[in-house]
Amino acid sequence: MASRGWAKIVMRYRTMHQRVVDELGRRIVGGGWEPGRPLPVEDVLATEIGVSRGALREAVKALAAKGMLQVRPRTGTRVLPPEHWNHLDRDVLRWQQEGDSAAMLRDTGELRRIVEPEAARLAAGRARPAELRALSDALAAMEEAAARPGRAGYVEADIAFHRSLLDASGNRLLGSLGRAIDIALQHSFAVSTRTPGAVEASLPAHRAIVAAVERGDPEAASAAVLGIIEAAEREIAVSPGLPSA
DSSP states (O other): OHHHHHHHHHHHHHHHHHHHHHHHHHHHHTTSSOTTOBOOOHHHHHHHHTOOHHHHHHHHHHHHHTTSEEEETTTEEEEOOGGGSOTTSHHHHHHHHHHOHHHHHHHHHHHHHHHHHHHHHHHHHHOOHHHHHHHHHHHHHHHHHHHSGGGTTHHHHHHHHHHHHHHHTTOHHHHHHHHHTHHHHHHHHHHHTTSTTHHHHHHHHHHHHHHHHHHTOHHHHHHHHHHHHHHHHHHHHHOTTOOOO
16 A cells, blocks of 8 residues: 555656646747746746746756756756757657647658668668568558558557668667657658548558568668658648648
């Protein structure tokens, strides 16, 4: 019983901590405080948000670790400009997605163009049997989800496919990058797949990637991935899920 009570206390702390981090993070991303300007006095801000000074300080530490705030004695806590932020941080990605979804979709597409074709090229020469199985399993999950009413689970399977492709590249940094940006990929895929016919059109290209990687054809693998990215950009441009710029 004691351990259960302690678990509840820890969960409440984590929930409260994330709430305060979210509140401050959204304000920063939304331009509530200009870069270089100090945050309001600690007592005032804590009262405004409705938390203790201790909870506020912990949230400030978390945002400083994300590169969004700078804490200095005497001069106070100041907002740092966006070029200092960790834009691969899951929270920062989520706040930016909420604040300027169109810009995040553009940035995600550009990052994919830079990274994924080369990852596919590497995978065609390096993928091990276990990685090939993971890629094939993800494709099978996409096909199964595409056949379900409402295509439940399709976006998740699509993300798993592209993560598996980055893992199959044999480059550990690329694998970690895929896990870091899954929120951005989820948002991009959710928007692009709302276009009628988009899911059906994408499956053959995903099959082509698997086939090219399996037979060790780097040029074909790279070209197939690039084709998927370009198709997604076209679908996003006309998707009913595209937010206003």
